[in-house]
Amino acid sequence: MTAILLLQVSCRKDPDMISTVVDVTYPKIELKGEKFVTLNVGQAYEDPGATATDDISGAKTEIMAYANTLDVNTPGLYYMGYTAKNSNGYVRKVARYIAVTNYQDDIDLTGTYYRAATDVEVEITKVSRALYRNSDMGGAGLEDAAYFVMIDDATFDVGLQLSESIGEEIDGFDELLEITDSSTVIQYSLDAPGYGTAPRIFTKVQ
Numbered sequence: 001m002t003a004i005l006l007l008q009v010s011c012r013k014d015p016d017m018i019s020t021v022v023d024v025t026y027p028k029i030e031l032k033g034e035k036f037v038t039l040n041v042g043q044a045y046e047d048p049g050a051t052a053t054d055d056i057s058g059a060k061t062e063i064m065a066y067a068n069t070l071d072v073n074t075p076g077l078y079y080m081g082y083t084a085k086n087s088n089g090y091v092r093k094v095a096r097y098i099a100v101t102n103y104q105d106d107i108d109l110t111g112t113y114y115r116a117a118t119d120v121e122v123e124i125t126k127v128s129r130a131l132y133r134n135s136d137m138g139g140a141g142l143e144d145a146a147y148f149v150m151i152d153d154a155t156f157d158v159g160l161q162l163s164e165s166i167g168e169e170i171d172g173f174d175e176l177l178e179i180t181d182s183s184t185v186i187q188y189s190l191d192a193p194g195y196g197t198a199p200r201i202f203t204k205v206q
Contacts, residue, residue, distance in 0.1 A: 027084040028053040029063070029094040036128035038099045038149075041075055050094070052084035065096075069160055075101045077131075077149040077159030095162035099131040099149035107153055107179065113186065113202035115139030122202060124186070132156075137163070137170070138195050139202060146170060148188075153179075158188050168193050 032048035039045055047068065052061045067081030080096040110126050122136040130150040137146030144165045148158040158172025170192035178185040184204040189197050 023088075024090060025055050025086065025088070026090050026092040027055055027086040029082050029084050029092055031082070031094065031096055034096070034128075036097050036099075036131055038101065038129040038131055039072055040102050041100055042073055043100075045070065045072060045098070047080050047096070050082045052082070054084075054086045056087035067162070070098055070100075072100055075149075075151045076157045077147060077161060079161045081162045093162060093164060093167050095164060097127075097131065097147050097161060099128060101130045101149050101151055103130040103150045103152060105129055105150075107150070109150070109184065109186070109204075111184075111204050112206045114205045115200065115202050117198075117201070121205070124202075134202075137192070137200075138190060139200050140195075146172070146190075148172065148175070156186075158190075163192065166193060170195075174199065 029050050029052050031050045047065055049062060049064045052063050063082055063084060065080035066083050070078040078098045078100065081093060083091060083093045085091045108126065109124055109132055111124060113122050113124055118139050120139045120141050122134055122139055125133045127133050132148050134146050136142055137144050144163060146158060146163065147161055148156050150156050154177055156175055156177055158175055160169060160171045163170045170190060172188045172190055174189045176187040186202045187199050189199050
């Protein structure tokens with residue numbers, strides 16, 4: 001004879017377990033002074049800081065930059081990075097972008113550009129003297145902005161900066177600018193999480 005043992009297991013809710021739903025929200029950071037700054041080479045600069053507001057408690061805190069890459073003696077793009085955490089532990093990062101250059105905007109690169117490799121158009125906009133914003137740094141159809149500074153008529157720098165869209169530092173290299181009577185072409189490669197290092201080529205269409 002074979003005996004069969006049936007084991008019944010019951011699941012009971014632990015009355016001490018409490019489920020909590022937390023809305024994902026982020027603190028606010030308000031920069032003092034301008035978000036986009038252009039300095040001549042050698043010009044002194046003192047960072048004015050920022051104000052962080054906890055969107056949960058409403059508490060305000062005066063903060064200074066946790067990151068400061070600025071070298072006023074070397075032309076290029078730099079940033080000041082600010083960070084804040086709210087009562088639920090969610091973090092926001094914001095940057096102030098600083099161009100160091102003597103360039104006086106002899107050429108304006110503002111316009112719509114096309115990346116043939118991905119069939120994507122991007123907008124390049126001047127946000128300060130010699131300082132530009134590319135609305136889609138990879139030309140990949142994403143809202144991942146990046147910035148670059150004009151050094152002279154043939155040189156620009158996609159320098160180390162904070163990408164606020166991905167919350168990470170990014171950098172650029174192998175920058176090339178070609179301007180002729182019939183076309184303007186901007187090219188660079190990216191060192192950024194989630195992006196390969198293939199050249200990003202953008203041709204002005206309007």
